[in-house]
Amino acid sequence: MALRHFLVGTGAVLALCSATGMVQAEVVLQTTRVIVPAGLAEATLRMKNEGEQASLVQAWVDAGEGSQQDVPFVLTPTLFRLGPGSSQSVRIVYTGEPLPTGKETLFWLNVLDVPPKSTLPGDRLQVAVRSRIKLLFRPEGLPARGDALTWVVAAGKSGRSVLRVLNTSPYVHNFGSITYRAGGREFDAGMGYVLPDEDAVFPLPPEASSFHSGDVTYVEIDDYGGTKAKDAVARSQ
Structure with a gap:
């Protein structure tokens, strides 16, 4: 899809930026993640153009940054014009392609917000902003969430200590912060996630x-973007 890449025109340069950077997206997503339940086999992402100009919007799903893997989802529409305030x-x-039935599978949902071409004379920098959120496929019949995370302190490859978390649950656990x-003393360990039956x-x-x-102390993010702080002991590995 051509709009995923930098576009260069005769009167403008269009650069691609992440929505997590300094440039703010005009097209705002109404959620921080999308869950696709296997029983329903579909979900909806809603967005709004909070800017003062129309935007060209493109949406797609991938299996990870740089991945060429085919994904078992169809989006409708994938390319559309979104007017201001709309x-x-x-x-x-x-x-329907086979996916694991005993745990969640993580994909990524991308929304590219392309601004209109400048009508001013001369070369202008136009910034296309990509928002990227988690898309989770959730099989039916998964057990209730429990205390399935184990934290340890281990030596990293660089010799510095790392926190390692093991997830024995069938769910993707998302962390807004880890302390x-x-x-x-207190040390910031960042943010991130851990996949089912894996460690991070x-x-x-x-x-x-x-x-x-x-x-x-880790702040876990739920299906609706809500947060809850939880405490655990990290033992030496």
Whole structure:
């Protein structure tokens, strides 16, 4: 899809930026993640143009940054004009290709907001902003969420300590922030997620390397974008 790449015209240069950067998207998504339940096999993403000009919007799904893997979803529409103050829903339909039935599968939903071409003379920089959120396929019959995360402190490849979290649940766990406390100090371990039946690593600052165990407070993000702080013990690996 051509609009995923930088476009260069005779009167303007269109650069692609992430919505998490300094440039703010005019087209705002109404959710932070989309869940596709296997029983329904579809979901809807709603967005609104909060800017003062119309935008050209493109939406697509991928299996990860740079992945060429085919994805089992069809979006309707995928390319459309969205006027100022207007809203649009994009329908996301699961096409039925086999996916794991005992755990969630993570995909990524992208929305590219392309501004109108400048009518001013001379070369102008136009910025296309991409919003990127999680798209989760959730099979039927998964057990209730429980306390399925185990945290440990381990040595990283660079010699610095890392927090490693093991997820034995069938759900993707999303963290808005992770704080490690040891020796009367607090260390920021960033944010991120861990996939079902896998582990994830979060690097700690160099000054945390002298502490081999401690406590963790992580802020978990739920299906609706709500947050809840939880505490755990991180033992030495």
